[in-house]
Amino acid sequence: MTDLDMQYRMDLVRRPRRLRTSNAMRELVAETHIEPRHFIMPYFVVEGEQQVQPIATLPGVSRFSVDMLMGQLERSLNLGIKSVMFFGVLDADKKDEVGTTSFDPEGPVNRALREARKNFGNDLVLMTDVCLCGYTDHGHCGIIKQSEKGPVVDNDPSLDQLNQMALSHAEAGADMVAPSDMMDGRVGSIREYLDDFGHSDVGILAYSVKYASAFYGPFRDAAGSSPKDFGITGRHTYQMDSRNVREALSEMYLDEAEGADMMMVKPALAYLDVIRQMREHTALPVVAYNVSGEYAMIKAAVAAGVLDEAAAVRESLLAMRRAGADLIISYFAVDAIEKSWL
Numbered sequence: 095m096t097d098l099d100m101q102y103r104m105d106l107v108r109r110p111r112r113l114r115t116s117n118a119m120r121e122l123v124a125e126t127h128i129e130p131r132h133f134i135m136p137y138f139v140v141e142g143e144q145q146v147q148p149i150a151t152l153p154g155v156s157r158f159s160v161d162m163l164m165g166q167l168e169r170s171l172n173l174g175i176k177s178v179m180f181f182g183v184l185d186a187d188k189k190d191e192v193g194t195t196s197f198d199p200e201g202p203v204n205r206a207l208r209e210a211r212k213n214f215g216n217d218l219v220l221m222t223d224v225c226l227c228g229y230t231d232h233g234h235c236g237i238i239k240q241s242e243k244g245p246v247v248d249n250d251p252s253l254d255q256l257n258q259m260a261l262s263h264a265e266a267g268a269d270m271v272a273p274s275d276m277m278d279g280r281v282g283s284i285r286e287y288l289d290d291f292g293h294s295d296v297g298i299l300a301y302s303v304k305y306a307s308a309f310y311g312p313f314r315d316a317a318g319s320s321p322k323d324f325g326i327t328g329r330h331t332y333q334m335d336s337r338n339v340r341e342a343l344s345e346m347y348l349d350e351a352e353g354a355d356m357m358m359v360k361p362a363l364a365y366l367d368v369i370r371q372m373r374e375h376t377a378l379p380v381v382a383y384n385v386s387g388e389y390a391m392i393k394a395a396v397a398a399g400v401l402d403e404a405a406a407v408r409e410s411l412l413a414m415r416r417a418g419a420d421l422i423i424s425y426f427a428v429d430a431i432e433k434s435w436l
């Protein structure tokens with residue numbers, strides 16, 4: 095036999111299609127799976143009562159007042175979801191330059207935490223987003239200072255605000271706080287602050303690798319947190335440059351050293367390589383944030399008759415898991431489980 099004959103024979107001996115012959119066979123050899131416990135369901139919480147406010151750019155997602163939120167949490171819990179994350183949305187008249195209301199014990203997130211604990215005990219892991227952008231009148235994630243070079247987001251004074259915000263969430267019963275502001279040193283700073291106030295059992299899910307991304311637009315509509323332009327363009331001076339991946343590791347190593355309990359990559363779909371890198375360089379749980387723009391993109395394609403929703407959602411969530419994410423924050427979580435898309 096010539097080498098070529100040999101090669102041909104080998105190809106016919108090895109037939110990968112044998113393992114794809116039936117649904118049962120494919121189930122048997124599937125490498126990746128998603129269960130309800132892999133999800134963290136995000137919720138936007140508003141002030142007031144009886145509020146269910148649909149979000150135009152996030153079809154199917156609404157903002158809820160605390161009273162209306164409880165039914166949603168119960169629905170998630172009944173589906174087997176173990177964790178939820180709260181994002182506070184404030185009326186414009188409650189915002190100021192330094193985000194003071196971010197640590198108001200009567201703010202929507204803190205009220206939601208107390209109410210959720212009362213209703214669900216320890217059955218749900220309660221997480222909160224910690225960031226100033228929804229609470230500052232300029233919409234930046236930190237405090238602005240004027241410098242000779244123009245306005246800058248001032249790192250260290252911002253940490254004081256974030257510490258207080260994290261503490262207020264811990265006092266209201268959060269299990270984990272998730273700083274998403276991208277100020278340097280915030281994980282260590284929050285860790286120390288929480289410990290000083292007796293909350294060493296409250297964990298930190300660090301948005302370690304958060305890119306300055308075009309995919310947060312619908313979230314900013316939902317939270318009213320778009321940064322105003324006055325010399326600081328977007329969030330590029332604090333969120334990461336999408337060209338970089340070594341920098342992602344350096345952010346990750348810092349957060350791990352500062353005491354993060356879990357670490358996140360955000361967004362997910364355009365950064366699957368970064369999720370894989372993080373998976374290979376830490377033993378901590380890795381979280382992927384399937385962000386608002388990723389959700390809206392699929393919804394728009396489905397509405398236009400371009401994609402099948404169930405299949406597209408399943409495939410993209412599986413991609414995050416396959417890339418190495420233990421947990422996924424996704425606006426699709428409830429639908430995906432309820433409608434058996436997984």
Ligand code: PBG
Nearest residue numbers: 225227274309310313385386387
């Ligand atoms: C707050 C925050 C943002 C998101 C999560 N936390 C917006 C931003 O950084 O502008 C985005 C989440 C999403 O798009 O779903 N800093």
